[in-house]
Amino acid sequence: MQVMNFARTLMAAAILLLQAGGAMAQGGQAAQARLIVGDSAISATRGELAVDIALSQPAPFRTRILAAPPRVVVDINTVDWGGATIPDQGNAVAAQRLGHLPDGWARLVLELNDPWLPATTEQRVDPDTGRARIALRLSRATDEEFDMGAQSEARFVARTHPALLHPDAAPPPPEAPRRPVVMLDPGHGGIDPGAERDGVRESDLVLQFARILREELLRRGVFDVAMTRDADVFVSLDGRIRAARAAGADLFVSLHADALPEGMASGTIVYLLGDEASDDSAAYLAERHDRADMLAGVDMTGNTDEIARVLMAVAWQDTAPRAQALAETLVDHVGEAGLRLHRRPVQSGAFTVLRAVDMPSVLIELGFMSNPRDMAQLQDPEWHAHMARVLADALEGWQEEDTTLQGLRRR
Numbered sequence: 589m590q591v592m593n594f595a596r597t598l599m600a601a602a603i604l605l606l607q608a609g610g611a612m613a614q615g616g617q618a619a620q621a622r623l624i625v626g627d628s629a630i631s632a633t634r635g636e637l638a639v640d641i642a643l644s645q646p647a648p649f650r651t652r653i654l655a656a657p658p659r660v661v662v663d664i665n666t667v668d669w670g671g672a673t674i675p676d677q678g679n680a681v682a683a684q685r686l687g688h689l690p691d692g693w694a695r696l697v698l699e700l701n702d703p704w705l706p707a708t709t710e711q712r713v714d715p716d717t718g719r720a721r722i723a724l725r726l727s728r729a730t731d732e733e734f735d736m737g738a739q740s741e742a743r744f745v746a747r748t749h750p751a752l753l754h755p756d757a758a759p760p761p762p763e764a765p766r767r768p769v770v771m772l773d774p775g776h777g778g779i780d781p782g783a784e785r786d787g788v789r790e791s792d793l794v795l796q797f798a799r800i801l802r803e804e805l806l807r808r809g810v811f812d813v814a815m816t817r818d819a820d821v822f823v824s825l826d827g828r829i830r831a832a833r834a835a836g837a838d839l840f841v842s843l844h845a846d847a848l849p850e851g852m853a854s855g856t857i858v859y860l861l862g863d864e865a866s867d868d869s870a871a872y873l874a875e876r877h878d879r880a881d882m883l884a885g886v887d888m889t890g891n892t893d894e895i896a897r898v899l900m901a902v903a904w905q906d907t908a909p910r911a912q913a914l915a916e917t918l919v920d921h922v923g924e925a926g927l928r929l930h931r932r933p934v935q936s937g938a939f940t941v942l943r944a945v946d947m948p949s950v951l952i953e954l955g956f957m958s959n960p961r962d963m964a965q966l967q968d969p970e971w972h973a974h975m976a977r978v979l980a981d982a983l984e985g986w987q988e989e990d991t992t993l994q995g996l997r998r999r
C-alpha cells in the first residue's frame with residue numbers, strides 16, 4: 589500500500605511534467621508560477637482532506653509524507669508564494685509553512701491534525717487560462733499505517749534523494765556559509781594522453797596546472813577543491829561528472845591544452861555548454877542509465893525522455909546565465925592580466941563533460957600545444973603560477989557576485 593502511494597505520487601508528477609512541457613514549448617520559457625490564493629484551499633470532511641493549490645501556470649511538483657508529527661510536504665519547482673498562506677477552511681490542518689529551498693524548489697509543509705495518507709495527487713491545467721491546479725486528496729489512516737508509509741518513503745528518499753532527507757532544515761545562516769566546492773577536471777589521463785608535442789603530453793601539463801590552481805584556491809580559503817583525477821589515470825567523461833556529484837561540487841572547471849591540426853589557434857578559450865547542446869543533453873542522457881549525473885536531486889530513473897527534458901530545461905534556465913557569467917569573468921581576468929586570449933575567447937559547444945545542467949561548468953583551453961608560443965608558456969612554471977592566480981581571482985570574483993545574485997533571486 590505504501591508502494592502504491594509512491595506510484596501514485598510519481599505518476600502525478602509525470603502527468604504534470606508532460607503538461608508543463610507543453611506549456612513551456614508554447615510559451616517558449618517557464619517563468620515562475622504564482623500562487624493564486626483565492627482559488628486555493630485546504631478543507632476536511634470526515635473521510636477526506638483536500639488540498640488545492642492554484643497556480644498561474646503549471647510547474648513540476650513532488651509530494652511525500654513525514655511522521656512524528658504527521659506531515660505532508662509538497663515541493664513545487666518553482667512558485668512565488670507571494671507572502672500568502674493557503675486558506676484553511678475550519679482548521680483542517682494544525683499548521684502550514686511555506687518557504688523556498690536553496691536549490692530553487694518552493695516547499696509547503698502541512699502539519700496534520702490526524703494521520704492522513706495521500707490517496708491521489710494530480711495537476712490539471714485549464715487549457716483556456718493556462719492556469720494549473722495541484723490537487724491532493726488524502727484519506728484517513730491509522731497511526732500505524734501512517735508511520736509505515738512514512739518509513740517506506742524515508743527509505744525510498746534516502747536511496748534516491750539523499751538531499752531531501754531533511755525537509756525542515758533551515759538553510760545555513762548567511763554569516764557561516766559552507767565553502768563552495770570547485771571541481772577541477774584535468775583533461776585526459778592514462779591511456780588517453782590528449783595532445784602530444786615533442787614528447788610532452790597534454791594530460792601531464794593540465795594535471796600539473798590543476799595542482800597549482802588547487803594550491804592557489806585552497807590558500808585563499810574561499811573554496812574547497814576536489815579533482816576528478818590527481819594521477820595519470822583514465823577517467824571517463826561521465827565518471828568526471830559523477831566525481832563532481834560525489835564531491836558535492838558547486839562548479840566544474842575542466843582544464844585542457846589541446847592541439848588543433850591547423851595550428852592557427854592560440855590563446856586561452858573558455859567553453860560553455862551551448863543552449864542547443866543542452867537541449868540535446870536530454871537526448872544524450874536518454875541513452876544512459878545514470879541520468880541522475882546530469883541533474884542532481886531528481887530521480888531520473890524510470891522517467892520518460894519528455895519528463896527528463898522538462899526537468900533539465902527548468903534547471904538549465906537557472907544555470908545557463910550563471911555559467912555565462914563565469915566564462916565572461918574568467919576571460920575578463922585573463923585579458924586584464926595581459927595573458928593571451930583567443931580572438932573568440934568565449935565559445936560554446938556540446939562537450940560531454942559540461943552536461944550537468946544544474947552546475948555551472950566551463951572548459952578552459954589554457955592554450956594550444958599546436959601553437960609554438962602557447963607551447964612555451966604551457967611549459968613555463970612562472971606562467972603556470974601567474975595563470976593560476978588570475979583564474980583564482982576570477983573564480984573568487986564570480987563566486988561573490990553569484991552568491992549575491994542567487995540571494996536576490998530567492999527573495
Ligand SMILES: [Zn+2]
Nearest residue numbers: 775782844846
Ligand atoms: Zn584536451
